[in-house]
Amino acid sequence: MRPEDPRVDEDTGDAWGLALLAGDRTGRRIARDDRRAAVRAALAAGIRAALCCRAAHETADPVRIAAQAGVDVIWSTDSPALGSMVRIAEYAPRPATIRVFMESVRAIQSAACALPVPEIYVAHELFHHLEATALRPVSDLARVTLARLGPWTWRSGVHALSEIAAHAFAQGLLDLPCFPGALDRLARAALGTGDVPSAGTRGR
Ligand SMILES: [Zn+2]
Numbered sequence: 001m002r003p004e005d006p007r008v009d010e011d012t013g014d015a016w017g018l019a020l021l022a023g024d025r026t027g028r029r030i031a032r033d034d035r036r037a038a039v040r041a042a043l044a045a046g047i048r049a050a051l052c053c054r055a056a057h058e059t060a061d062p063v064r065i066a067a068q069a070g071v072d073v074i075w076s077t078d079s080p081a082l083g084s085m086v087r088i089a090e091y092a093p094r095p096a097t098i099r100v101f102m103e104s105v106r107a108i109q110s111a112a113c114a115l116p117v118p119e120i121y122v123a124h125e126l127f128h129h130l131e132a133t134a135l136r137p138v139s140d141l142a143r144v145t146l147a148r149l150g151p152w153t154w155r156s157g158v159h160a161l162s163e164i165a166a167h168a169f170a171q172g173l174l175d176l177p178c179f180p181g182a183l184d185r186l187a188r189a190a191l192g193t194g195d196v197p198s199a200g201t202r203g204r
Contacts, residue, residue, distance in 0.1 A: 013043045013171070016181035017164040027160040029144035038142045042161040045138050046168025049130055050123075053173060060173055062123035071096040071129050073122055080104040086191045088184065089121035091128040098125040107190035108183050120180050123170035130169075131162060138165040 017039035021027030030038055057065045066073050072095065080087040080101035088104040091097070100121055109117040131137050139157035146154040167181045 013164065013168055013179040013181065014039055016167070016179055017042065017160075020160045020164060020181070021158070024158070024160040026144060026146075026156060026158050029146070030142050030158060034142070038158070038161060039164055041141050042138050042164040043168040045135075045141070046127060046165035046170075047172035049127060049135060049165070050169045050172030053126075053130070053169075060175070062119050062126050062170075062173060066098060066122060066126055066129075069096075069126075069129065071098055071126065073097075074099045075118075076101050077103070080187070080191065086187050088187050089125050091125040091132075093129070093132045096129055096133075098122055098129070100125075104187040104191060108186040111186045111190065112183055115176065115180070115183070116174060117183065119174055120170045120176070120183065123173045124166045124180075126173075127166040127169035128162065131165075138162045 014036065018035055021030060021035050021039065027035075053065060054060050057068055059065060063073055074097060076099050078101065080103050086104060087101050088108070089098060089100045092099070100118060105118050105121060109115075137157060139159045139162045141161050142158045143155050144158060146156050148154075164181075167179060170176065170180050171178075
């Protein structure tokens with residue numbers, strides 16, 4: 001799918017992605033003029049992966065896809081609070097596990113009752129699994145310089161781009177009527193004032 005695909009243009013992924021980059025320590029290092037293209041590329045990568053995944057697994061159900069891919073899905077009743085963060089879901093590669101924090105999901109669901117919130121976050125984390133196992137990491141769509149010292153230069157990908165793509169993947173897989181990035185804030189609003197890591201991931 002091309003970055004200018006209308007399914008990308010119609011949603012608010014552009015605005016959400018640009019705001020994420022602007023507020024992200026590494027994302028801010030992408031030149032301002034280059035950020036929109038980076039966001040578009042990340043959105044397109046997520047939607048493209050969703051379409052491929054749906055075709056390969058012959059289902060749009062992320063829980064079934066996770067089972068087929070050997071990824072455990074744990075519906076955790078643990079407290080989502082971790083320091084100042086409110087976790088929603090997270091992916092761990094070894095063993096491949098998606099952990100969904102039900103307290104966060106219930107809080108989001110009560111504010112966004114028309115959307116399949118648990119499936120959205122399983123799909124989001126499923127994208128991180130695909131990145132870890134099969135796809136070129138979307139974070140590498142942009143490389144930024146972190147520091148220079150004499151002849152040495154430290155460069156890095158931009159993790160925020162992976163978060164944008166993971167939300168786009170969930171939107172594409174589940175055919176959502178809107179970009180799901182804004183849901184992250186609902187957990188914070190309901191459960192406290194702590195930071196919500198983008199899409200609730202940790203260790204990615
Ligand atoms: Zn994520």
